[in-house]
Amino acid sequence: DTGVSQDPRHKITKRGQNVTFRCDPISEHNRLYWYRQTLGQGPEFLTYFQNEAQLEKSRLLSDRFSAERPKGSFSTLEIQRTEQGDSAMYLCASSLAGYSYNEQFFGPGTRLTVL
């Protein structure tokens, strides 16, 4: 399967704990995006990488959130000191740069539940 993969698929944690999610994009895609989706809402943009450079962050990304994409391949999203409001589906997407009208391909998401 050469699609976007995410790990883990589900994560249950207690408030105050740190969690880390991983995303593996489609191999030839150099752009990688993180989105968050809560119940009844569409996905909301969090941050974006082109290769290893983090080029844009949403105001939704508080200082408890950090994302990395070492070597421009996989990416990790870490949430420190989780809060119940962080409970959501975290989605990763990838696309090709260089062609403006290109779609983003999404992974299956990581569902986070903070107790």
Add this chain to the structure above:
Amino acid sequence: DQQVKQNSPSLSVQEGRISILNCDYTNSMFDYFLWYKKYPAEGPTFLISISSIKDKNEDGRFTVFLNKSAKHLSLHIVPSQPGDSAVYFCAARKVGGGSQGNLIFGKGTKLSVKP
């Protein structure tokens, strides 16, 4: 302030009939529009897109229409099939002008196709 609006949370259609899903946007800088389909516990799957230089794009049973003056687009599914039952998200992005291409999503419309 929702820049992409899907005002119908749900739609029920008989198998074989046409499904019409609507989407309105407010930002005149958007010039690329996409529809994604989402099944429960999966990430969004790209369906069809349209750039602002066109007013119609067709792919099999799926056609997207764009009315720029009204800032409105619609997705037509003909004929509808039970397997089309899913949540459909409308998304928009700005292309060029320094935009990094993150998508702005609507809240989604849940389509149910009854046999």
